[in-house]
Amino acid sequence: AQSVTQLGSHVSVSEGALVLLRCNYSSSVPPYLFWYVQYPNQGLQLLLKYTSAATLVKGINGFEAEFKKSETSFHLTKPSAHMSDAAEYFCAVSGGYGGATNKLIFGTGTLLAVQP
Amino acid sequence: DTAVSQTPKYLVTQMGNDKSIKCEQNLGHDTMYWYKQDSKKFLKIMFSYNNKELIINETVPNRFSPKSPDKAHLNLHINSLELGDSAVYFCASSTGPQETQYFGPGTRLLVL
Numbered sequence: 001a002q003s004v005t006q007l008g009s010h011v012s013v014s015e016g017a018l019v020l021l022r023c024n025y026s027s028s029v030p031p032y033l034f035w036y037v038q039y040p041n042q043g044l045q046l047l048l049k050y051t052s053a054a055t056l057v058k059g060i061n062g063f064e065a066e067f068k069k070s071e072t073s074f075h076l077t078k079p080s081a082h083m084s085d086a087a088e089y090f091c092a093v094s095g096g097y098g099g100a101t102n103k104l105i106f107g108t109g110t111l112l113a114v115q116p
Numbered sequence: 117d118t119a120v121s122q123t124p125k126y127l128v129t130q131m132g133n134d135k136s137i138k139c140e141q142n143l144g145h146d147t148m149y150w151y152k153q154d155s156k157k158f159l160k161i162m163f164s165y166n167n168k169e170l171i172i173n174e175t176v177p178n179r180f181s182p183k184s185p186d187k188a189h190l191n192l193h194i195n196s197l198e199l200g201d202s203a204v205y206f207c208a209s210s211t212g213p214q215e216t217q218y219f220g221p222g223t224r225l226l227v228l
Contacts, residue, residue, distance in 0.1 A: 032214065034216070036219075038157075042222070043120075043206060043219040043221040043222050044206065044208075044219040046216060046217075046218070049216055088157060090159065094214065103149075103161040103172050103174075104151075104159075106159040106160070108156070108157070108158055109157045109159075
């Protein structure tokens with residue numbers, strides 16, 4: 001079975017500060033991992049994904065995430081927060097190569113607030 | 117230019133009614149999905165179709181019936197709506213199983 005845990009349902013940072021959103025996963029097969037962002041009243045937009053290539057994945061809007069198998073983590077970071085980064089962020093896992101299913105298992109989300 | 121579109125965007129209806137939500141993708145993808153996002157923002161897959169064939173059917177009440185008339189469309193019909201069906205329903209598509217899923221803007225359903 002696969003699962004995702006996002007630590008911290010709410011994270012608040014100051015504009016210009018480092019953003020760190022935590023995600024730990026559990027998977028019985030090599031996983032594919034994703035970060036999606038949801039702006040208010042909108043759909044989900046893919047930020048980045050890990051599919052067993054480079055462990056450091058760069059995404060859109062200056063975000064990146066590092067896959068650490070030993071820690072079963074896939075934390076999302078951005079060096080300098082911008083007001084426009086305020087949104088809900090979801091980490092998700094799928095079966096990956098050899099996995100039996102293509103469904104995305106989502107974490108519970110982290111609401112990022114950016115203070116001026 | 118919308119990649120994955122859903123209609124309607126908002127749906128307010130009475131308990132017991134039957135309603136449908138439509139989804140269309142113009143990406144040429146073979147796989148489509150329905151997800152439900154509850155009031156706590158938790159997202160859970162409901163169904164997935166690959167080349168018009170149902171491949172994922174989670175534990176969803178049989179009042180929910182997906183229909184895929186062709187690869188570009190996946191509609192969701194809900195019978196006898198209940199208060200607990202109030203949620204945001206997202207459609208998504210991908211080039212195939214295991215590939216990146218692209219989401220529509222969501223349909224906000226409110227059952228009164």
